[in-house]
Amino acid sequence: MDKYKKQSRIPLIITLIIVSVMGVLSQSENSPISAAFSAAARGLFSLSVQAARQDSPSYEELQSENKALKSENAALRSQLTDFLETKSENARLMKFYGLKKKNPSYKIKPAKVISRDPSDDFGSFTLDVGKAEGVRQNDPVVTENGLVGRVARADSCTCLVRTILSPDTKVGAAELKSGETGIVSGTAEFSADSLTLMKGLKRNCGIRKGDLIVTSGMGGFYPPDLIIGRVTEIRFNAFEASDCAVIEPLDDIERLDSAAVITDFDGKGEVSEKNGD
Amino acid sequence: MAIDRGLLRYVAYTTELLLLAAAQSTPELIPQTLGAKPLLLVSAALSFCAVENATASMILGAVCGAATDLAGGGIGYYALALTLTCFFISSMLGSRFRANLFSLMLFSSAAVAAVVGGYFLLFRLPFGADCLGALFPSRYLPRMALTYLCVPPLYGFNYYLKNFIFKNRG
Numbered sequence: 476m477d478k479y480k481k482q483s484r485i486p487l488i489i490t491l492i493i494v495s496v497m498g499v500l501s502q503s504e505n506s507p508i509s510a511a512f513s514a515a516a517r518g519l520f521s522l523s524v525q526a527a528r529q530d531s532p533s534y535e536e537l538q539s540e541n542k543a544l545k546s547e548n549a550a551l552r553s554q555l556t557d558f559l560e561t562k563s564e565n566a567r568l569m570k571f572y573g574l575k576k577k578n579p580s581y582k583i584k585p586a587k588v589i590s591r592d593p594s595d596d597f598g599s600f601t602l603d604v605g606k607a608e609g610v611r612q613n614d615p616v617v618t619e620n621g622l623v624g625r626v627a628r629a630d631s632c633t634c635l636v637r638t639i640l641s642p643d644t645k646v647g648a649a650e651l652k653s654g655e656t657g658i659v660s661g662t663a664e665f666s667a668d669s670l671t672l673m674k675g676l677k678r679n680c681g682i683r684k685g686d687l688i689v690t691s692g693m694g695g696f697y698p699p700d701l702i703i704g705r706v707t708e709i710r711f712n713a714f715e716a717s718d719c720a721v722i723e724p725l726d727d728i729e730r731l732d733s734a735a736v737i738t739d740f741d742g743k744g745e746v747s748e749k750n751g752d
Numbered sequence: 753m754a755i756d757r758g759l760l761r762y763v764a765y766t767t768e769l770l771l772l773a774a775a776q777s778t779p780e781l782i783p784q785t786l787g788a789k790p791l792l793l794v795s796a797a798l799s800f801c802a803v804e805n806a807t808a809s810m811i812l813g814a815v816c817g818a819a820t821d822l823a824g825g826g827i828g829y830y831a832l833a834l835t836l837t838c839f840f841i842s843s844m845l846g847s848r849f850r851a852n853l854f855s856l857m858l859f860s861s862a863a864v865a866a867v868v869g870g871y872f873l874l875f876r877l878p879f880g881a882d883c884l885g886a887l888f889p890s891r892y893l894p895r896m897a898l899t900y901l902c903v904p905p906l907y908g909f910n911y912y913l914k915n916f917i918f919k920n921r922g
Contacts, residue, residue: 486807487839494814494831501826512822523774523781590777592824593791594871596891599824600779628825635825642879663876663883667787667890732779 513630517603520589524732570619571735578698580741583617584608587733589633597641597666598728602736605632609738613696616734620725621702622646622690623734634736638728639703640666648673648703649691650720653681656691657720659703665721669729671704676718682706688722698740761918765800765812765910772796773819787890790898791868792906793820797834798863799906801841802856803914813838829874833867856907864900868892 501508544552571583586602604610606629614626616636624638637643640661648659657675665672673688682688686706692699704722712719772792775781782789797816801809817834821827841859845851849859872892876883 487810487835490810490814490835490839491832494818494827494835497818498821498827498831501822501828509826516822519770519774520778523778526778526781588779590823591779593776593789594820594830595824596876596887601777601823662886663879664886667886730780 510631513605513633516590516601517605517632520601521587521603524587524589570733571617574617574619574735578740580739581698581737582609582739583735584610584738585733585735588731592635595641596663597643597661598638598669599627599641600636600638600731601633602636602734603633604736605630605634607631608736610634610736611738615690615697615701615737617701617737618726618731618734621704622697623724623726623728623731625696626736636734639671639724640669640728646697646703647691647693648688650682650686650688650706652686655680655682656693659688659722669724669727670707671722671724673706673720673722674712674715674717676720678711678716678718680709680718682709682718682720684708686720688720692742695742695744698737698742757918761914764913764918768909768913769793769796769812769816769819773823776820777823785898786894788892788894788898790902791820791895792899792902793817794830794834794864794867794899795902796906796910797838798841798856798860798903799910801838801859802845802851802853802907803910804842806839806842806846809842810835810839829871830867833870837863837867853904853907857903860900860903864896864903868896868899 497508500506501512503509568585571585575581575583584604586604588600589603590601592599592601602610602616610626610629612626612629614629614634615622616624616626622639624636624641625644626634627637627643628635638661639646639659642661642663644660646659647656649656655676657673659671659673661671673682676682684706688703688706690697690699690701690703702725704724706720707723708721710719710721711717776789776792793816797809797813800812803809804812813834814831817829817831818827820830820834841856841863844859845855849855869892872883872888876887
């Protein structure tokens with residue numbers, strides 16, 4: 476028994492060393508482990524996402540569909556496939572056309588959500604664009620409705636996005652009518668209901684239920700005037716002796732299937748004093 | 753030319769883990785139940801403990817953990833936790849307890865609580881005490897329960913693979 480125990484400890488130690496070394500190596504964005512996983516994840520999850528989004532027709536439906544398909548001309552089928560793919564792609568890109576038209580300085584990379592971190596509680600997801608497409612850490616991630624998060628980590632072919640529901644994400648925000656500014660950041664209490672929080676507001680501030688909250692542009696991480704969400708409630712934070720606004724994002728962040736990364740915009744990296752005290 | 757059935761078994765395990773990793777991370781493939789989804793790779797890692805020896809279980813546990821971690825950005829907590837947990841459970845089931853479904857479920861209940869609960873303590877509680885009231889009952893308890901409930905079917909599948917499909921002759 477003792478011999479068995481001693482023998483079995485050696486593989487344990489070897490495995491622990493391998494896991495630790497790989498763990499350290501994988502933390503770097505330029506590591507071969509991250510690059511290999513990123514490439515594999517893009518391929519694997521793209522396939523599984525396509526499979527998941529298809530409805531599962533019954534056997535009878537498949538049979539009749541098969542008959543109908545056989546009767547079609549092969550060339551027409553091919554053309555139809557091309558047309559549908561182009562139409563779907565156009566619909567996806569069209570969502571961001573308005574944003575680009577309104578803000579010509581934005582460089583936008585549309586992308587598909589290919590996986591979600593199963594152990595994350597704040598809706599983190601992976602997009603199928605990475606460093607190869609010019610995506611960098613902390614780039615803003617948007618939909619046609621506004622801001623949804625930031626790039627937390629960019630690998631060669633994929634990037635991990637932390638959403639505005641996460642306490643890791645902090646966004647300088649403002650309310651346009653009253654000019655009130657604050658910091659939007661997720662909390663455990665509200666993330667379960669897909670809500671986020673704007674903190675640091677003055678007591679009895681001018682923000683009301685239904686007001687739109689946008690990015691302030693201060694800090695140079697996010698472009699100004701991107702919609703973050705709508706105020707659903709104003710609360711008093713006794714610990715900070717200030718008000719905070721509960722914000723409902725315009726998108727259902729936990730169910731997004733596409734988004735876009737803004738890789739460049741006017742004022743990126745510049746600390747603005749707009750609205751600053 | 754005879755093909756080693758043991759080798760084929762590990763090819764089957766690898767395919768199984770790839771499919772589970774895809775199922776676990778693909779959006780909307782598995783619907784949320786009670787606000788959470790099961791960690792299928794954690795269930796799979798635990799199910800191997802009653803089917804394979806300590807070394808194989810430990811390596812499969814490390815692979816399952818690493819795959820779970822990589823979906824979140826880098827190898828870390830789950831790889832280490834599942835390596836140690838699988839080694840411990842498999843050693844116990846190989847020496848002091850019978851390696852059957854009952855023993856596995858007994859150990860799995862503690863293991864799921866330790867691994868998933870450990871993640872909460874290390875990575876969520878530092879965000880603030882409100883996590884305990886807000887996230888633990890709504891996300892972590894259902895996640896633990898669902899992960900635990902996935903262990904028996906995966907054990908059955910892996911047991912069937914080892915003892916019926918890829919059983920070594922002689």
